[in-house]
Amino acid sequence: MLNLIWREYILFKQSMLFFIPFILFLTFFYDGFHTAVIFLGGSFAISFNSYAYDEKAETDILLNSLPYTRKEIIASRYLGGIVHMIVSIAFTSALLFIFNKPYTVTDIAISIALFLVFASLLFPLFHVIKKGYFLTVAVNSFLLITIPGSKVRSFVANLVTAVTEFTSGAMLAAMLIYAVSWGISVIIYERKEF
Amino acid sequence: MENVVELKGVTKNFKGFSVENMNLEVKQGYITGFIGENGAGKSTTLKMIMNLLRPDAGEVNIFGMDYKQHEKEIKQRIGFVYDSNVFFEGLNVKDIKRIVAPAYKQWDDALFYRYVEQFELPLNKAIKTFSKGMQMKVSLAIALSHHAEFIIMDEPTAGLDPIFRRELLHLLQEIMEDGQRTIFFSTHITTDLDRIADYIALIQKGNLLFNHSIHEIEENYTLVKGSLDLLDRDTEQAFVHVHRTSTGFEALAKNVQNVEHTFGNDVVMERASLEDIMYYFKGGMQHA
Numbered sequence: 001m002l003n004l005i006w007r008e009y010i011l012f013k014q015s016m017l018f019f020i021p022f023i024l025f026l027t028f029f030y031d032g033f034h035t036a037v038i039f040l041g042g043s044f045a046i047s048f049n050s051y052a053y054d055e056k057a058e059t060d061i062l063l064n065s066l067p068y069t070r071k072e073i074i075a076s077r078y079l080g081g082i083v084h085m086i087v088s089i090a091f092t093s094a095l096l097f098i099f100n101k102p103y104t105v106t107d108i109a110i111s112i113a114l115f116l117v118f119a120s121l122l123f124p125l126f127h128v129i130k131k132g133y134f135l136t137v138a139v140n141s142f143l144l145i146t147i148p149g150s151k152v153r154s155f156v157a158n159l160v161t162a163v164t165e166f167t168s169g170a171m172l173a174a175m176l177i178y179a180v181s182w183g184i185s186v187i188i189y190e191r192k193e194f
Numbered sequence: 195m196e197n198v199v200e201l202k203g204v205t206k207n208f209k210g211f212s213v214e215n216m217n218l219e220v221k222q223g224y225i226t227g228f229i230g231e232n233g234a235g236k237s238t239t240l241k242m243i244m245n246l247l248r249p250d251a252g253e254v255n256i257f258g259m260d261y262k263q264h265e266k267e268i269k270q271r272i273g274f275v276y277d278s279n280v281f282f283e284g285l286n287v288k289d290i291k292r293i294v295a296p297a298y299k300q301w302d303d304a305l306f307y308r309y310v311e312q313f314e315l316p317l318n319k320a321i322k323t324f325s326k327g328m329q330m331k332v333s334l335a336i337a338l339s340h341h342a343e344f345i346i347m348d349e350p351t352a353g354l355d356p357i358f359r360r361e362l363l364h365l366l367q368e369i370m371e372d373g374q375r376t377i378f379f380s381t382h383i384t385t386d387l388d389r390i391a392d393y394i395a396l397i398q399k400g401n402l403l404f405n406h407s408i409h410e411i412e413e414n415y416t417l418v419k420g421s422l423d424l425l426d427r428d429t430e431q432a433f434v435h436v437h438r439t440s441t442g443f444e445a446l447a448k449n450v451q452n453v454e455h456t457f458g459n460d461v462v463m464e465r466a467s468l469e470d471i472m473y474y475f476k477g478g479m480q481h482a
Contacts, residue, residue, distance in 0.1 A: 003293075003297060006296075007293045010285070010289050010292055010293055011282060011285070013289075014284050014285070053282060053284075057279075057280065057281065057282045057283060058276075058278065058279070058280040059280070061276065061280045062280040062281065062294075064244075064245070064246055065244055065246070065269065065272075065274045065276075065280070066269060066294065066297040066298075067265075067266045067267075067268075067269035067297055067298065068266070068269075068297065069265050069266060193246070193247050193248065194241065194246040194247070
């Protein structure tokens with residue numbers, strides 16, 4: 001299981017050059033937008049990097065030929081998501097600290113809740129959407145969340161406010177959604193043919 | 195004799211194609227070649243053996259176990275080589291090893307590096323820069339480095355130059371020497387099999403036509419040549435398929451004694467190559 005999560009970091013090594021400027025970009029250009037989004041961007045980047053990679057390669061065939069069960073493969077995606085989130089929060093916090101941008105623990109909490117919710121929606125999609133389109137969907141949804149003026153953004157902004165007010169409740173709800181999404185992904189993946 | 199693979203009544207339906215009620219046994223300690231034209235169902239069968247596809251009906255047993263209960267135990271003991279590259283193209287051989295090796299309990303690093311050296315694989319170059327043959331060598335090095343008892347390969351010799359193809363066949367013979375290993379590989383290059391296979395399974399349009407030892411095939415199948423006037427409805431029964439030309443006929447017979455009995459010395463008999471057998475079976479199917 002750990003091997004499968006570690007795998008995503010071996011893949012991620014390739015994208016480091018993209019990741020750092022991406023976070024820097026968010027840090028500077030999304031000034032004024034909620035700091036939570038910066039954390040969110042980082043968390044998304046690692047998880048979706050590996051999805052994007054796997055979409056290009058015949059990863060499903062590889063992983064399913066190795067001694068892993070399908071349940072484990074899905075579990076590694078979801079547990080991996082949490083690991084990536086923690087790594088990226090640590091990394092982003094360090095950057096924000098270095099560049100002297102203020103952030104609060106609530107920002108982090110909000111980003112965690114948001115990440116869990118969006119990952120819950122997108123992860124199962126990966127196994128449903130036709131090969132080659134997933135990254136487009138993921139990037140577009142992220143842009144919709146962050147581009148000023150978009151309806152989704154104002155929805156998210158409202159969500160952020162709501163989450164801010166009920167952080168602990170929202171966090172619980174997000175975790176519940178993540179767990180349900182995990183279950184759905186397992187059901188979808190168990191039925192897949194490669 | 196023990197079977198490493200047993201397919202019992204396996205059926206798999208796709209749109210416009212299906213594998214029907216297949217019963218296939220792969221015997222332990224031998225090399226079985228799996229032949230058939232493109233689209234005959236070789237890859238589908240291989241994928242069912244690997245549990246990448248699940249049959250609509252029938253049973254798949256590997257090492258006497260089923261995938262429902264023993265997926266990991268089974269796959270620990272299998273080495274696989276596919277016809278297309280399944281590894282991450284942007285990665286180098288070292289990183290691929292880092293990803294794959296921890297999955298196997300019996301991974302042998304020293305052995306892996308021995309194969310890397312033997313196949314002259316660069317460790318630090320992205321494999322997307324490799325030729326198809328080199329990518330196949332990477333798969334092979336990985337498949338052979340965890341002491342797998344069963345090696346399954348889909349068209350491993352396709353895209354290889356003749357020299358490496360020969361080397362590969364040698365290597366396969368070498369790894370068979372301890373008598374514990376079993377190899378099952380699909381190919382449409384039948385000359386490969388003449389050299390190394392112990393058993394041949396022939397599949398056509400989703401049906402397994404036969405699974406015989408090379409010895410049985412040599413003893414039973416024969417090419418028969420003779421003049422056209424020898425043929426009539428009764429005598430033709432001896433053949434899988436008859437090919438007529440203006441000067442005479444050429445046909446494939448399933449049973450040598452039968453032909454000798456029917457035609458005596460009036461016909462010429464020759465050893466049928468696997469290619470001949472495939473060709474005539476195909477003709478036979480079309481005219482059936």
